[in-house]
Amino acid sequence: MKINFTNKSPKKGAVCVAIFDDNKFSDAANALDSDSGGSIRKALETSRFSGKAGQVIQILAPMGVDADRIIVAGVGKQDNDMALAWESYGAAVIKELLTSGLETITFSVGDLEGIYSARIAFGALLAAYRFDNHRTKLSADKKPSVDFVCIDGSQKKTGEVEFSSLNELAEGVYLARDLVSEPGNIINPESFAKCIQGLSDTGLEIEVLDEKDMRKLGMDSLLSVGAGSNYGSKLAIMKWMGGKAGDAPVVLVGKGVTFDSGGISLKPGNGMWDMKGDMGGAAAVTGAMRAIAGRKAKANVIGIVGLVENMPDAAATRPGDIIKSADGQTIEVQNTDAEGRLVLVDAIWYGITSFKPCRIIDLATLTGAILVALGQENAGLFSNDDRLASDLTVAGKISGEEVWRLPLGSGYDKLIDTPNADMKNIGGPFAGSITAAQFLKRFVGDVPWAHIDIAGTAWKDKRADPRESVWATGFGVRLLDRFIAESHES
Ligand code: BES
Ligand code: ZN
Ligand code: ZN
Numbered sequence: 001m002k003i004n005f006t007n008k009s010p011k012k013g014a015v016c017v018a019i020f021d022d023n024k025f026s027d028a029a030n031a032l033d034s035d036s037g038g039s040i041r042k043a044l045e046t047s048r049f050s051g052k053a054g055q056v057i058q059i060l061a062p063m064g065v066d067a068d069r070i071i072v073a074g075v076g077k078q079d080n081d082m083a084l085a086w087e088s089y090g091a092a093v094i095k096e097l098l099t100s101g102l103e104t105i106t107f108s109v110g111d112l113e114g115i116y117s118a119r120i121a122f123g124a125l126l127a128a129y130r131f132d133n134h135r136t137k138l139s140a141d142k143k144p145s146v147d148f149v150c151i152d153g154s155q156k157k158t159g160e161v162e163f164s165s166l167n168e169l170a171e172g173v174y175l176a177r178d179l180v181s182e183p184g185n186i187i188n189p190e191s192f193a194k195c196i197q198g199l200s201d202t203g204l205e206i207e208v209l210d211e212k213d214m215r216k217l218g219m220d221s222l223l224s225v226g227a228g229s230n231y232g233s234k235l236a237i238m239k240w241m242g243g244k245a246g247d248a249p250v251v252l253v254g255k256g257v258t259f260d261s262g263g264i265s266l267k268p269g270n271g272m273w274d275m276k277g278d279m280g281g282a283a284a285v286t287g288a289m290r291a292i293a294g295r296k297a298k299a300n301v302i303g304i305v306g307l308v309e310n311m312p313d314a315a316a317t318r319p320g321d322i323i324k325s326a327d328g329q330t331i332e333v334q335n336t337d338a339e340g341r342l343v344l345v346d347a348i349w350y351g352i353t354s355f356k357p358c359r360i361i362d363l364a365t366l367t368g369a370i371l372v373a374l375g376q377e378n379a380g381l382f383s384n385d386d387r388l389a390s391d392l393t394v395a396g397k398i399s400g401e402e403v404w405r406l407p408l409g410s411g412y413d414k415l416i417d418t419p420n421a422d423m424k425n426i427g428g429p430f431a432g433s434i435t436a437a438q439f440l441k442r443f444v445g446d447v448p449w450a451h452i453d454i455a456g457t458a459w460k461d462k463r464a465d466p467r468e469s470v471w472a473t474g475f476g477v478r479l480l481d482r483f484i485a486e487s488h489e490s
Helices: 027-035 039-045 083-097 114-128 156-181 189-202 211-217 220-225 272-277 280-294 340-355 369-374 386-399 410-414 432-441 477-487
Strands: 002-006 014-020 056-060 069-076 104-110 148-153 205-209 234-241 250-260 300-310 322-324 330-332 359-364 379-383 403-405 449-453
Touching: 002 114, 002 156, 014 027, 014 083, 027 039, 027 104, 039 056, 039 069, 056 083, 069 083, 083 104, 083 114, 104 114, 114 148, 114 156, 148 156, 156 272, 156 280, 156 477, 189 205, 189 234, 189 250, 189 280, 189 300, 205 211, 211 220, 220 300, 220 322, 220 340, 234 280, 234 340, 250 272, 250 280, 250 340, 280 300, 280 359, 280 477, 300 340, 340 359, 340 432, 359 386, 359 477, 369 379, 369 432, 379 386, 379 432, 386 403, 386 449, 386 477, 410 432, 432 449
Parallel strands: 002 148, 014 069, 014 104, 104 148, 250 300, 250 359, 359 449, 379 403
Antiparallel strands: 056 069, 205 234, 234 300, 322 330, 379 449
């Protein structure tokens, strides 16, 4: 879908105008209403449209209007910061019309500020995402028709400038959604690493460690997870040093289990297919690094993803096995399905020892328990640093990818003690997301650290928001990009 900022409205397709809550007309809506002989007000008289966010109605354009259709869409309440409202507005319109047969949609925005018209375009892009890669029999009427979106307004220049960064962000979100959506026979540790290598075009410096490299470094915790797989485990490192030379970087770590069968502690068959998305943390980190490099962020950021496949096999790790992590601590693997933490701790160790970060943040589809606690609305946030937790919470609110902090504490920490080793990889029946976070905490020392459990937000069976797609959401890309922009760029 091509996006174009213009101040000369094209004469075909649909023209879309915004109305706020309680049918408060935007200037563009007023202008189009009078150009069309009052057709918008007339149409509203016989409809339940009230300007609420998400409402969209279509009117056949009367003679004299330079378009085939008029679209009227709600923005909701007028507030101080309207960025997310305009984003949702753009998304709702595209969601409604993507496969309608219309090819061109022009958002008529009048004098709307450039930051907001760019948001409309960004929302439109987010809503236009589809995962049709493997559908060979999709009929013509089910395919997207909209291929051209114009933003028509006086602030064309600032709109274009603002959109250039958001366009990079949308690329990052698309990349993360593609990676999460692709099944385990297509995205495996080796192909994921290759895909990351392809990102060097964006200016990212890429390094990939293979099993031999990791064995030398003693990363047996990560390696134990991939022991039953036919694919070689990888650790991929993406470097973006756009900030001041010598400033300690932020390290982002992602869980990249390209398929989680549970290993010898095999998962039940029903729903196991969803575990192709168990690399959602790695996808978010990769997408965020893509966006950060694409918009040439003035910050030092390093993305590290641990890429493994968790399979049962004669060579697979057994329940009861004791392994040693790269930092020397020993782990009794009581359940091979609690594998994400085993991958993360070695990747975190690598991040801390190699890059001496000012802050380290990991993202992972780590526990089913986070769905019980927070559902699919908020990701779970755990941190040893109040300032970092607050920065991430703020970035969540601004980006629309929200996080909710849960506690850590020594009482929870005791639940992962075992007489057989320094710790075990499962807690017990209670507080499963917290005991998983306590496990990670044992590996971060005094580095300010946050863990974001995205098991509830990385994918959704139903499309809950017009900016999201049907399954993979790309959760974390917008959050991380905003966090870097707000807290680590001057
Ligand atoms: N990948 C799963 C967590 C998960 C569950 C992600 C549902 C997305 C949706 C993780 O590796 C896992 O299996 N965790 C276990 C931990 C348990 C064995 C302590 C879980 O949550 O059941
Ligand atoms: Zn698992
Ligand atoms: Zn998992």
